[in-house]
Amino acid sequence: GAGVSQTPSNKVTEKGKYVELRCDPISGHTALYWYRQSLGQGPEFLIYFQGTGAADDSGLPNDRFFAVRPEGSVSTLKIQRTERGDSAVYLCASSPGGGWDNEQFFGPGTRLTVL
Amino acid sequence: QKEVEQDPGPLSVPEGAIVSLNCTYSNSAFQYFMWYRQYSRKGPELLMYTYSSGNKEDGRFTAQVDKSSKYISLFIRDSQPSDSATYLCAMSITQGGSEKLVFGKGTKLTVNP
Numbered sequence: 001g002a003g004v005s006q007t008p009s010n011k012v013t014e015k016g017k018y019v020e021l022r023c024d025p026i027s028g029h030t031a032l033y034w035y036r037q038s039l040g041q042g043p044e045f046l047i048y049f050q051g052t053g054a055a056d057d058s059g060l061p062n063d064r065f066f067a068v069r070p071e072g073s074v075s076t077l078k079i080q081r082t083e084r085g086d087s088a089v090y091l092c093a094s095s096p097g098g099g100w101d102n103e104q105f106f107g108p109g110t111r112l113t114v115l
Numbered sequence: 116q117k118e119v120e121q122d123p124g125p126l127s128v129p130e131g132a133i134v135s136l137n138c139t140y141s142n143s144a145f146q147y148f149m150w151y152r153q154y155s156r157k158g159p160e161l162l163m164y165t166y167s168s169g170n171k172e173d174g175r176f177t178a179q180v181d182k183s184s185k186y187i188s189l190f191i192r193d194s195q196p197s198d199s200a201t202y203l204c205a206m207s208i209t210q211g212g213s214e215k216l217v218f219g220k221g222t223k224l225t226v227n228p
Contacts, residue, residue, distance in 0.1 A: 004158070033216075040123060042203050042218030043159065056213040091158055104216065106158030 002026070004107035006092050012113045013082055021077040021110045025094030032075050033104060034067055035091040043091050049075060082114045118142050121204055121219030130228050134191040138204035138219045141185065145206035145217070148180050150189045153201045153221065162202075163189070194226045 005024045013019050025032050030051055035043035045059040052072045060066075064082075069075040079086055089109040095102040121138045128134055136150075147166045151159035163178040165171045171178045179188040191198055201221040207214050 040220065042119075042121075042205070042220050043216075044218070045215050048213050048215070050213075056210075056215070058210070059215075093158070103161050103164075106160065108156065108158050 004092055004094050004105055006090075006107040006110050008110060009108065010111045010113075012115065014115050015082060015084060017082050017114075019079050019082055019112065021079075021090050021112070023075045023077070023092030023094075023107060025073065025075070025092070026105055027073075029094035029096055029105075030072070031095045031097055031102065031104075032069060033093040033095075034075070034077050035093065037089045037091055037109070039088070046077070079112075082112075084114050087112055087114045118145075119204065119206060119217050119219045122222055123220045125223040125225065127225045127227060128194055130194060130196060130226055132194050132226070134189075134194050134198070134224060134226075136189040136191075136202050136204075136222050136224070138187050139185055140187075140206055142206075142208065142217075143185070144208050146209070147207040148178070148187050149205040149207070149216070150176075150178055151203040151205055151218075153203060155200075159203055194224075196226050196228050199225045 007022045032049040034046040037043045047067050048056040049069045064080045067077045089111050091109045093104040093106045095104045119140045149164040150162045152162050153159040165178050168180050168182045175192045177190040201223045203221040204219040205216045
């Protein structure tokens, strides 16, 4: 079956612009996670959705970052007034539920470059 | 000091070698321990997970956890060129009502034919 998909695969933008990154989770998965992976680092947690609601957004670095999941399926990560330090791979993962014993399946990521 | 420490390598071994990958951690609240494999330009994929001290084996892979030393390892026997990837350790913790994964930096492994 289809895995987690993310679009676009690459995004180049200029400092100060607004970007949206999309995640299509595996069908039926209620839990959805966003991570950010900087060069040479492991993924860092940003936000976790259970259904439509953000159950934990403690990893969002500041108020320029926002994510939604209005129908409990597709999610969009939104970054306002992008900065060069936002350049990273943004990974989305989904799982059947939110507990540790529900494996998180990762998408291929969106590589964001802020010039 | 980061909560999870992992030597980024790179690590280069000949085909057939035994590979040992390690992570240390500082937070005793970590409950579950995982190893992910990440090929270039791909997302991480789960290799193994465990929650208790001891060994867990799956084919050529063995995961080892020592909670008293806060140390986890992944061993790969008879390594193959297809094992060339970045290996990430990850640990789960319950914070704010949700399960979070905390990753190490990853170790880049190259297995040479």
